[in-house]
Amino acid sequence: MAFDSLPTHSDVLAAAARLTDLVRKTPVLQHDVLDAMSGARLFVKAECLQETGSFKIRGATNRLLQIPEAQRPAGVVAFSSGNHAQGVARAARLLGMPALIVMPSDAPAVKVEGVRADGGEIRFYDRNTESREVIAQQIAAERGAIVVPSFDDPHIICGQGTAGLEFAAQMEEAGERLDYLITPAGGGGLASGIALALEGVSSGTRVWVAEPEGHDDWRRSLASGRIEANAPGTRSICDAILTPAPGELTFAIGKRLFGGGVPVTDAQVKDAMRAAFRYLRIVAEPGGAAALAGALSCLPETMKGKTVGIVVSGGNVDAGDYAGVLSEA
Template sequence: MNGLPDGTLPSPDDVLEAARRLQGHVVRTPVLRNEAIDALAGAELFFKCENLQLTGSFKIRGATNRLMQIDPARQKGGVVAFSSGNHAQGVARAARLLEMPALIVMPSDAPGIKVEGVRRDGAEIRFYDRHNESREAIAAAEADLREAVLVPSFDDPYIITGQGTAGVEFAEQMQAAGTPLDHLICCVGGGGLITGIALAFEALSPATKIWTAEPAEHDDWRRSLAAGEIVANAPGSRSICDAILTPAPGEITWALGKRLLAGGCAVDDTAIEDAMRQAFRHLKLVVEPGGAAALASALHDLPEAAKGKRVGVVISGGNVDPGQYARIVSA
């Protein structure tokens, strides 16, 4: 599907409509401030805390919005999704709330806390070897077998507009406080969250510049935006940010992102771990590696134009393995 059913790309109005649709189905997450982190970053930072969302990440927004679009005649077959964890949990929870069966294709090395969350919401799991098997092929085959709807993690108009409801809230919260954002930094994998947020800000805060945040060895969006065309990651590139390690921007998300995004930031895993510690120390927040990418970028790769300005930082998730988290925050 390229865009909405009529072939067009999702619009700011589609995100605003999704925000109305999801009222009462997701948490309106808070925005936090901290002067100590401001001093470290050299800017006024405003943290949108999607780690406090249902299932521990923003993914429940897009999953619920997508599942609400499924024709009642097809709901019996349920849904199939593939994910390292946060999308899996979002789809599992949305399917339970909407009373649909769900199968999630997950890598065998997915964090245990994310596997546990999927199982707790009653979804089946099909594990695969991320180095030797194709999750896309497995999910497509399972969807055909079950006559189920395949729910992609980012390159879907209803996923994008659902994720963008976090941006609607963020822009509204900043307007209500009388402090509209000059810049906003958001982690990016496939691009569903950041392009949805960018659509929301195009409607509600068009002067805000939107920047991607990625691991330094997995910076396909930063390089794609600089080149003006999709540039994929090198095969086998690694990072602790398991939630955002997609191969390249999606077709729909790139069509939106190349128009809406200002540029990219990138940080190494050491900076990501530092951001996780700063969030724990100053904000009292548990943040997973991928969820800390935007804070790490604000602290270690802040765009020159954003220094001294009001900068929104999306904390996208908090589903981190307890052992890994203990090691990082105690280092």
């Protein structure tokens, strides 16, 4: 499947057919206490229970399946703080391909261990002084490998969008329909893929993105109508969604289909992680809990009293860090 233009809902459908039996159908969860806390009816899609602990396996597998058999021995190179890294490493192992991942030196240990467990090779870099994109391109050129971007790639976007198709089908089976859906967003691969998915099966659902306060490039970009970058060195506990700016492809989709952005603080994210554990019995990593944090702490007034879908996108958090968050309660 080659793309001469932006991917469409039909491309997400094709990805879903391709990924049948290769990814896990994750549950949709609900709790009355969370509804009361938010002032809306929340339905939580637990992608933290996906293979490798996040939605990233969807896009990674869809992308690697596009690589011709003759090119697979040279392998792939990816850059990621962890979840995309694990998704690519797992997909590469399933397809018998070597994978090298460029990861920040401060990546959570659980994510590093996950990559290594699937046979992935790691090249660490410094977030503040090195460019992961440049490093990945250099290594790929040396090896004749293919670079697998973490979000700004049509096949990645369509693979991630299968979570949206699945979510909509689960809601329909329950006799429900989402008025809104909030998902964590870094580069926007998941959010834009979900928006494409819902455009064809639940067109009345408006997609919003959640992101760290002070790292709200999507909110600012949607407001200005152009891609806005985050200031270098801006930090948050939400390591999984600390991308510099929206991608070109993802923003082209998002500016047409997204409703807005919800910025969340680290404290609100920790509250959401505790709520996910207490009421849903799921482990949410900081970045993965951003949408739930937005719903519980700062839900936009337009969503009050509505049916709101929430994506908990990942659960890969170091045990010590997670125990520390839970013990703060």
